[in-house]
Amino acid sequence: MLDLAFFRSHFDEIAARLATRGGSLPLERLRELDGKRRAAITEAEQLKARKNAESQKIGQLKRSGADTTELQAAIRAIGDEIGARDKEVEAVDEEFRLLLSGIPNVPHETVPVGRSADDNVEVRRHGAPPAFDFEPKAHWDLGPELGILDFDRAAKLTGARFALYWGMGARLERALVNFFLDTHTRHHGYTEVLPPFIVNSDSLYGTGQLPKFAQDLFRLDKRSGDEIEPTDYWLIPTAEVPVTNIYRDETLEPERLPVSLCAYTPCFRSEAGSYGRDVRGIIRQHQFQKVELVKFTRPEDSYAELDKLTADAEDILVRLGLPFRTVVLCTGDMGPSSAKTYDIEVWLPGQNNYKEISSCSNFEAYQARRAGIRYRTGKKTDYVHTLNGSGLAVGRTWVAIVENYQQKDGSVVVPEALRPYLNEEVIRKP
RNA sequence: GGAGAGGUGGCUGAGUGGUCGAAAGCAGCGGUUUGCUAAACCGUCGUAGGCCUUUAAAGUCUACCGGGGGUUCGAAUCCCCCCCUCUCCGCCA
Numbered sequence: 001m002l003d004l005a006f007f008r009s010h011f012d013e014i015a016a017r018l019a020t021r022g023g024s025l026p027l028e029r030l031r032e033l034d035g036k037r038r039a040a041i042t043e044a045e046q047l048k049a050r051k052n053a054e055s056q057k058i059g060q061l062k063r064s065g066a067d068t069t070e071l072q073a074a075i076r077a078i079g080d081e082i083g084a085r086d087k088e089v090e091a092v093d094e095e096f097r098l099l100l101s102g103i104p105n106v107p108h109e110t111v112p113v114g115r116s117a118d119d120n121v122e123v124r125r126h127g128a129p130p131a132f133d134f135e136p137k138a139h140w141d142l143g144p145e146l147g148i149l150d151f152d153r154a155a156k157l158t159g160a161r162f163a164l165y166w167g168m169g170a171r172l173e174r175a176l177v178n179f180f181l182d183t184h185t186r187h188h189g190y191t192e193v194l195p196p197f198i199v200n201s202d203s204l205y206g207t208g209q210l211p212k213f214a215q216d217l218f219r220l221d222k223r224s225g226d227e228i229e230p231t232d233y234w235l236i237p238t239a240e241v242p243v244t245n246i247y248r249d250e251t252l253e254p255e256r257l258p259v260s261l262c263a264y265t266p267c268f269r270s271e272a273g274s275y276g277r278d279v280r281g282i283i284r285q286h287q288f289q290k291v292e293l294v295k296f297t298r299p300e301d302s303y304a305e306l307d308k309l310t311a312d313a314e315d316i317l318v319r320l321g322l323p324f325r326t327v328v329l330c331t332g333d334m335g336p337s338s339a340k341t342y343d344i345e346v347w348l349p350g351q352n353n354y355k356e357i358s359s360c361s362n363f364e365a366y367q368a369r370r371a372g373i374r375y376r377t378g379k380k381t382d383y384v385h386t387l388n389g390s391g392l393a394v395g396r397t398w399v400a401i402v403e404n405y406q407q408k409d410g411s412v413v414v415p416e417a418l419r420p421y422l423n424e425e426v427i428r429k430p
Numbered sequence: 431g432g433a434g435a436g437g438u439g440g441c442u443g444a445g446u447g448g449u450c451g452a453a454a455g456c457a458g459c460g461g462u463u464u465g466c467u468a469a470a471c472c473g474u475c476g477u478a479g480g481c482c483u484u485u486a487a488a489g490u491c492u493a494c495c496g497g498g499g500g501u502u503c504g505a506a507u508c509c510c511c512c513c514c515u516c517u518c519c520g521c522c523a
Contacts, residue, residue, distance in 0.1 A: 009485080041480050045492045052492090055504045059448040072503040079503080251440080379459070379475085 001369045002103050008034065017106050020113045020331040026099055033096040040092050044085035051078045101205075102212055104336035105366040108303075111340050114330025120343070121330065126314065127323030129347045134408045138350025139399045140281035143169065145410055146402075146429055149282070161271065161286045163395075168427045172401070172414075173289065175421035176394050177264050180291040180316060184391055188312040190262035190293060195242035197265055198233045203245040206371030208337035208363075209237060215272045218286075235268035239292035240388045247296060249372040251381050258297040258305055262391060265290065282395045283355065289394040293360075295387040296373065302362050302385035303340070310342045310360040313391040317357070319417045322400050323347040325354050339364045344392075346400040357396045360389030402427075 007014055007030075015027050054075050058068045112121045130136075143149025148169025154162040165173055184190040198220065204210040209217060218235040221228050236242055243263050252259070267290050278284035293312060297305045310326065317324045329341040338361040345354035365383035368374070374381040405413040411428035419425060 005485090038480065041492080045480060048493090049491055051503080056449065058503050062448085068503075075503045376458095381477095 001101055001366060002106070003365065003369065004034075004100075007031075014106055018104065020107060021104060021334070022115055022332045025103055027103070030096070030099050030103065033092060033099065037089070037092045037096050040085065040089045044082060044089050047078060047082045047085060051075055051082060054078070098211065101370065105339045105363065107331045107334065108340040108362070108364075110328075111334065112328060112330045113332075115332040116330075117333045119330040120327040120333055122325055122327050123342070125323075125325040126318060127321070127347075129323050130349065130404055132349065132406075136349040136403065136406055137410075138281065139402045140350075142350075142402055142406055142410065142412070143281075146412070146427060148172070148427065158286075161284065163282045163285060167430060168422075168424065169398075171422060172418075172427070173394055173398055175418050176397055176401075177289060177291060179418055179421050180391060180394070181262060181264055183316060183319065184262040184291070184293065184312060188260075188315070190260045190312075193243060193246070193261050193263045195236075195239060195246070195263055195265065197236050197242075199236055199242050199245070200232045201234065203241050203248065204234060206245050206248050207241050207367050208370065209241065212336070216270055218268045218270055236265060237269050238267050239263040239265040239290060240294060243292060243294040244367060244373075244386055244388065245371060247371075247373045247384075250374075252296065252373070252375040252384065254298065254375050254377065257375055257384065258295050258301060261294045263292050263294070265292065281350075282399060285395065291391050291394065293389050293391040296368075296375075296384045297387065298375065299365065299382070299385050302364060302387060305385075306340065306342070306360060306362040306387055309387055309389050309391075310344070313344055313358045313360055313389050316392050316397075317344065317346060317400075320397070320401065320415045321417075322397075322404055322415075324357070335359075335361065337361070337363050337366050339366065342389075346396065347404065348400060349403045349406075350399075355396065357400065358390040358392045360387070362387045 002014070011027070011031060015025075018025055018027070054071065058071060058075075061068050061071070112119065114120065137145075139149070140151070144151065146169070148166050150164040150166055154164040157164065181192055185192050201210055204217070217237055220231045220233040220235070222231045223229075242265070243261055246261070247259075267288055269286060269288075271284060271286060274284060282288070293309050295305050295309055314324065314326065324344055324346045326342055326344050329338075329343055334341050341359055341361040343356050344358040344360070346357040347353075348355045363386045365385055367386045368383035371386075373384050373386065375384050401415060401418075402412050405415065407413060409428075411426050414422055414425055414427060
C-alpha cells in the first residue's frame with residue numbers, strides 16, 4: 001500500500017514513476033476520493049463532537065433533577081443525521097481503500113524502465129551451459145524414462161499439472177529441501193520456521209495477493225449437508241504469505257533487525273490464465289515445493305539486504321554447479337508489490353534457455369504498511385521493509401539437475417554437494 | 431463436535447451504563463540524586479484518522495477495551511452473532 005501522506009504531497013512524481021509499470025491506474029480518481037473522503041469525515045466528526053457534548057449535559061441535568069426529554073429528542077435527531085453521514089463516509093472510504101490497495105508499489109529509481117520481460121537487464125552470469133556430445137533430453141522425457149517421474153498416474157490421481165515422483169526422483173526432491181535449509185541456516189544466518197500451509201484472507205491481504213489475485217489461489221470449501229460454502233482458509237501460493245505475516249500487527253525491537261527467516265513449504269497455485277504456458281513437464285504445476293527466504297529490515301538497510309538475499313539464493317546454484325544468470329526485472333515485468341526484483345534464471349538444456357528459478361524482491365514498506373509490521377525508532381515507530389526470495393524453487397532445481405547432469409546413457413550424475421544427502425553418485429534406471 | 435471459563439494499553443491487572451482512553455503496578459523514555467551500577471524520587475508514556483499548521487511538533491476533534499451488529503441521549507460495562515485462548519468430554523493423524 002502506498003504511503004498516503006507521500007501520495008498527497010508528491011502526486012505528480014508518484015504518477016510518473018507508476019506510469020513506467022505500464023497500464024493505467026485510477027490515480028486521479030483516487031485523489032478525488034481522498035478529498036471527498038476527508039470532507040465527509042470532517043462533517044461527520046463535527047456532528048459527533050456536538051452530539052457527545054450534548055449527551056454529557058444530560059448526565060449533569062439528570063443529577064440536578066431537570067427534565068431532559070426535549071434535549072434527548074434533539075440529540076436523537078443529530079444521531080439520525082450522523083447515521084446518514086456515516087453511510088456516506090463508509091461508501092467513499094470503501095471505494096477509496098479498494099482503489100488504494102490496488103495501486104502497485106512505486107518502482108525503485110534503480111529499476112530499468114521497460115515494457116516486458118524483453119527489457120529486463122542481465123546483471124551477472126555464472127558458469128557456462130554444459131557442452132553435450134549428444135542431444136540432451138528434456139526432463140519430461142528423461143524423468144519417465146528413468147522411472148523417477150510419472151505424469152500419467154498423477155493425472156489419474158488428481159488431474160493435469162500434477163506430478164508423481166518415484167524412487168530416486170522422490171529422494172532427490174527431499175534431498176534438495178534438506179540441502180537448501182541446511183545451507184541457509186548453517187552458512188547464511190537464517191532461522192528456519194515451519195508455518196501453516198493454510199492461511200486466512202487477512203494474511204493474503206497483508207502480502208498483497210488479495211484482493212486482486214484471488215483467481216490464482218485455491219480456497220477451501222466446507223460442506224454441511226448439501227450446502228457448500230467457502231471458508232476463510234486458503235492454500236498458500238508461497239511461504240512468503242505465512243512467513244511475512246508472522247509479524248503482522250506487531251512492533252519489532254530495532255536491535256532484532258534484520259530478521260532473516262527461511263521456510264520450506266509446498267505451494268499451491270491455480271495458475272488461472274496460464275493455460276498453454278509451460279504445459280510440459282513440472283515447470284508449472286498446481287502444487288510445488290519451495291524453500292523461501294524472508295527478511296524484515298530497517299528501511300535504510302533493505303537494498304543491501306536484497307543483494308545479500310539474492311546472493312544467498314545464487315549460492316545454492318553455485319554449490320550445485322548449475323549455470324545461471326541474474327537479471328533485474330524492468331518496471332513493466334515486476335510484480336505489483338515489489339519495488340525491485342532480481343530473477344535468478346538457471347540454465348535448462350531441455351529448453352536451451354535460462355528459466356526463472358528464484359525471484360528476489362524488496363517490497364520496501366508496501367507489505368509492511370498493509371500488514372502493520374513496524375519497528376521502534378526511539379519514541380516513534382516506523383514500518384519495516386520486507387523482502388523475500390526463493391531459495392530455491394525445489395521442482396525447478398530438480399529439473400535443472402536432471403537436465404544439466406544427464407549423460408549419454410540416460411543416467412544422471414548427482415552433484416557433489418548433494419551426495420551426502422542421497423548416498424548415491426548416479427541416478428540410473430533401476 | 432459437546433460442556434464450562436475467559437479475551438481490557440508492551441506486560442500484569444482494576445473497572446458501579448454518564449468527563450473511562452480507561453485505576454494501579456511493572457517495563458520503556460526524560461530528569462534529579464550517585465565516583466559507577468543499583469535503588470529512591472519527580473515527570474512522561476497507546477494506535478489510527480480528521481481539522482489546524484509550510485512539513486513536523488503542539489493543539490483540538492473522532493474512533494478504538496477480541497471482531498461484527500443491536501438497545502440507549504450516552505456502552506469497556508446490557509443484548510445477539512462470530513472468532514480466538516484455556517479446562518474437561520467425544521472423535522481422529
